[in-house]
Amino acid sequence: MDRKTATIQDVARVAGVSTATVSRTLSKPSVVAESTREAVLSAVAETGYRINSTASNLRRQRTGSVIALIPNLANPFFSQILAGMSSVLAPAQLGLLVADTQTGTDPEARLADFLQSGQADGLVLFDGTMSPGALDLPGRPPVLMACEWMGGDLPSIRVDNARGAEMAVAHLADVGHRAIGHVTGPPGNVLTETRLSGFQRGLTRHGLQARADWVFGGDFSMDSGAAAARRWLALDDRPTALFCASDEMAIGFMGAVQHAGIRVPEDLSIVGFDNIDVVAHLTPALTTIRQPRTVIGVRAAELLVDMIDAGSLTGPSEVVEVEFIPRKSVAPPRAARG
Amino acid sequence: MDRKTATIQDVARVAGVSTATVSRTLSKPSVVAESTREAVLSAVAETGYRINSTASNLRRQRTGSVIALIPNLANPFFSQILAGMSSVLAPAQLGLLVADTQTGTDPEARLADFLQSGQADGLVLFDGTMSPGALDLPGRPPVLMACEWMGGDLPSIRVDNARGAEMAVAHLADVGHRAIGHVTGPPGNVLTETRLSGFQRGLTRHGLQARADWVFGGDFSMDSGAAAARRWLALDDRPTALFCASDEMAIGFMGAVQHAGIRVPEDLSIVGFDNIDVVAHLTPALTTIRQPRTVIGVRAAELLVDMIDAGSLTGPSEVVEVEFIPRKSVAPPRAARG
DNA sequence: ACAAAAGATGAAATCGTTTACAACAGATTT
DNA sequence: AAATCTGTTGTAAACGATTTCATCTTTTGT
Incomplete structure (x- = not known):
């Protein structure tokens, strides 16, 4: 049959028209006569022609x-x-x-x-x-x-990252928490900054104060969440609730504190950010802020x-x-x- | 400066050579004389020339x-x-x-x-x-x-999916389980079949028998794992251990049984498959088969x-x-x- | 019935490379 | 000194499409 794939030339030859007509039939069918259109389309079917996108892209000055x-x-x-x-x-x-x-x-x-x-x-x-x-x-x-x-x-x-963070804090404050901590993303990241500022705004709106020793630096990863948890565990005066700037950190944090015998949410409340799929299946299922x-x-x-x-x-x-x-x-x- | 991006023609003109030489300088530098190579390279730098991959691909009959x-x-x-x-x-x-x-x-x-x-x-x-x-x-x-x-x-x-499944079963049998169940992938999938057959081979190697009511159909997803757990909970005679054909199903299964008050691993042992990142941070951390x-x-x-x-x-x-x-x-x- | 407009098609240029081939210089061999 | 070889370069033909422009029919309007 066909050694190589058919080109527009082959189609043109089989259909008895020019390559221009074949091209037009395929791109704007309305401008070619019905009869020729049929001839071209059946030639396309017969030859098994597929447009060569590289050539098309070159001519049209795009990449696809x-x-x-x-x-x-x-x-x-x-x-x-x-x-x-x-x-x-x-x-x-x-x-x-x-x-x-x-x-x-x-x-x-x-x-x-x-x-x-x-x-x-x-x-x-x-x-x-x-x-x-x-x-x-x-x-x-x-x-x-x-x-x-x-x-x-x-x-x-x-x-709206700040708003999400604020919603998290608001919920924690609403159920009665006064000591709320935060696990941040990596320094310099815009998400880190906006979620942190949302966190702070949420605190002040509820008459609470941010405490520097209650914000833990992380990098959005589960491991960094676990590391933050170890620092939390070492604290004398622990916040009773935490807003983590990513679900992954929340997972790492929660796993680490549970491992240490802390019960969530009885001993510690946690809110994440992102709503990645897995968090609905954790024990306990994670309260979080959904990003669609x-x-x-x-x-x-x-x-x-x-x-x-x-x-x-x-x-x-x-x-x-x-x-x-x-x-x-x-x-x-x-x-x-x- | 440059309205459009420079072409090989521009480089050739600036360097005072032909386009062929420019092309050669860039693809096989060894065949052009040192002096012209320098001229071409500086012309490339001067014009800011970047090879047009679409054209190159077309000519070379590839797509990149x-x-x-x-x-x-x-x-x-x-x-x-x-x-x-x-x-x-x-x-x-x-x-x-x-x-x-x-x-x-x-x-x-x-x-x-x-x-x-x-x-x-x-x-x-x-x-x-x-x-x-x-x-x-x-x-x-x-x-x-x-x-x-x-x-x-x-x-x-x-x-080696079958071998992985067999390792999971072997471990469960080794710690003393005689009643081992399985949550499968979707029907018709090769992974479902090979992991199931590895599961069965593992059972027989340890003198155990597969029970049809202990293999639960799933589709690799967390939700299907949770659904399987609900069927497991409804059983009078439950297996004491489960091998899930994917970590996701193991997560769904574990979450659902924990929600029902079952303790893992005290009441039920679970092994997953894949070793996705999150399972190390679950409570309890999931025993699993790693795919690199x-x-x-x-x-x-x-x-x-x-x-x-x-x-x-x-x-x-x-x-x-x-x-x-x-x-x-x-x-x-x-x-x-x- | 004639001019003009509309409709359909083809010829050929073009997109920006790569590469087969030819050409030419200088070095080496006979 | 002629012949051969080696190393370097240029000419020009691809690669396979799209699109401008011109050409040739038909319709349409008056």
Whole structure:
């Protein structure tokens, strides 16, 4: 049969028309006559022709794919976001390339490389730890920040992190906690900062004071949550409730304190952030702040596609709502019960 | 400065050489004279030239990327595998495209589409639920099966699932369990079948018998694990230990029974499969069978790249070792202790 | 019935590379 | 001194599509 895959030339020959007509039949069928359209389509079927996207892309000066640049690909937080992105990119005939920023030695150089390589029509950047100037490159494609963001006025999609943190604190205060601690993300990260400031605002709104020895530095990982728990255990005067800036840290924290014989929520209340899938199945199920990850992925892709279609480097920013998910890891403090 | 990005023509003009020489300087520097090489490189620097990969790919009849086809992109199990793949593909100048198979209506059609679209130089398929003939397409690129597999002699990478299951059962039997149950994956899945057969072989090796009412159908998800737990709770004559075919199901199962007041491991021992990150932080930490996901990703990419370089549709298969990870979710049964 | 508009098609240029081939210089062999 | 070889470079033809422009029919309007 066909040694090689058929080209548009083959189709044209079989259909008895020019390559221009074949191309038109496939891209804007309305402009070709009905009879020729049928001839072309049956020739396509006969030859098994598939459009060569590389050639098409070259001629049309595009690449047919977008890149999702993630801090760390191994982080399962992003898988659902990728799924959301994929669900809008696939119908738009765009491929989804993935790569991570924190893998090599120089993240900014890696970003610059992707921006200039011309491998993608657009880029979704999930890493906010770049210097603002890192995007000042001639001829770069549109970039959308997602989840994290950085200085400048880049279009972005994110949740209201401060508000989420405030909701967490509010709930803890409402059930009677006066001694509330916090486990933060890594220093310098925007999510760390906004969630911390939301935490503090929540405290002051409830007439509480932040205590420096009650905020524990972490890095969003489970291990860092466990490490924070060990510092909490070593305290003489412990907070009775904790807001962790990520579910992963909450998991690590809760596991470590339970291991030490502390009961959650009887002895300690914990609230997480993200609502990753697993936390609903923990014992106790974790109370947390939900980030709608699928929605974030979908909207990120949609916003980026809009920018690509408009040929614009700028675009709107969007913030999607977080949601408080009450479960079983929060209870009134002992004092309030006793 | 530069309105558009510089092309090889621009570099050639600036360096005072032909485009052929520029191309050679960049691809095989050894064949051009030292002096011209310098001239070209400085012209490259001056113009800020970046090779246009689309044009290059078209000419070289390749695409510069590979696709990872995953059953469900939202499944975090794969994120670490992707990270492993990325770490070998990036240095090889190959992009990593991701897509899922179970999202649309017809997974096989979707697979065929990817195979014929010419969007990738190779494909790693993580979904074994395809009919063996689904790959009989003319001119398709090399395909490597990973984790799952299907009939035929496709090159593949996977773990020894049966052996892993057998290790789990052996450990449970060794600590004294005689009543061991199993939560399976979805019907028809190769992992379901091999892990089930390993489970059964483990039982018979220890002189135990499989009981039909002690194997619970699941689908690898946490929810299905919780559902299985509810069936287990309804039993009059319960097994004292359970081997779950995935960590996710083990998490769901454990959460549900704990919620019902059952203590793990005192009342019930549980072993999982996969060793996903979170299980080390559960209470109790989950005993499980480790699949080296990063290694799987790395080797998958390496094997595929070998096939691509060799231009061959066939290649070796590899099975990587599983590892038994003892933690805290297994204890001798009550009878053996009392 | 004639001009003008509309509709359908094809010829050929173009996108930006890579590479087979030819050409040429200088060095080496006979 | 002619012939051969080696090393370096340029010319030009691909790769496979899309799209501008021109051409040739048909309709339509007056």
